[in-house]
Amino acid sequence: MLPTEPNTPPNSRVWRFLHFPLVLLFIGFVFVFGGQIVASAFAKLSPPLKGSPVSVLQAAAFAALIAGAYVAFVRLIERRPVYEFGAQGWARELAAGLAGGTVLFSLVIGIIAALGGYRVVGTGAVSSIYAAAALAILSGVVEEIVLRGLFFRLLERLLGSWIALALSAALFGALHLGNPNATLSAAIAIALEAGVMLAALYMLTRRLWAAIGLHAAWNFAQGGIYGIAVSGFQQTGLLRPEIQGPEWLTGGSFGAEASLPAVLVNTVFGIGLLVLAQRRGLVVAPLWVRRRSAA
Secondary structure, eight states: OOTTSOOOOOSOHHHHHHTSHHHHHHHHHHHHHHHHHHHHHHHHTSOOOOSSHHHHHHHHHHHHHHHHHHHHHIIIIIOSOOGGGOSTTHHHHHHHHHHHHHHHHHHHHHHHHHTTSEEEEEEOOTTHHHHHHHHHHHHHHHHHIIIIIIIIHHHHHHHOHHHHHHHHHHHHHHHGGGSTTOOHHHHHHHIIIIIHHHHHHHHHHSSSHHHHHHHHHHHHIIIIITOOOBTTBOOOOSEEEEEOSOHHHHOGGGOGGGSHHHHHHHHHHHHHHHHHHHHTTOOOOOHHHHHHHHO
16 A cells, blocks of 8 residues: 555545545645635735745745645545655755756756757846746645645556556646647647656655655746746746757747757656656556455
């Protein structure tokens, strides 16, 4: 049994209904949406997220509210410890994710620059990193809780790792179709490079720390360091670039996430994580297969 599965439930129809993965998924979304409503209410009482140290604190507070809603769901509804946010080793996993996200995106930029698509022409204000950091914190925490902590984890319990990975990656890509300058090819790129990689990282660790760190650092490196649009949203960073060349190389106005170098680098890394998870016996079979094996 995975650590994130509930303990053996009482022989109760209500309990079994509430703990069916799809029902849990719906209830989990309600809890997280409730946390977002509370966070939005607080946001209206505070200054907007702008480029200042305060914006980073605001983003951290909003992210903490969403995480608190997730913790409440796990404790009150699933009735188990919140292993996904376990305290032991959390700093090491978060730091590894932050380092990994920065290195991966720097490698992508290095490839794009080597092929003539990216060139530094100046520097930006140090204050520009605050807005980028605030958005990175929000996207890293909220999206990982929703996509990996809820959607992937609970579908995996029902459908197995491979189907849950495909569905969560497809959903992750589709959610970006509403972003500025989004295209179908950009959504597919997000699904392949980030949807697969982040789900694989969760499979390997069975915790959210590393996935949150990698997601946040990837976004921060794009906007806060290299001055590139993040999923279609324009940002200013420490470096002011000149970007030129075909869209397959640069990602166009959506940002480097939609580029072929990003797809290749991250997908290869994600497949490597999946191979490691497979070797460690961390791939989950569908529920019907597990029941047949136990019979």
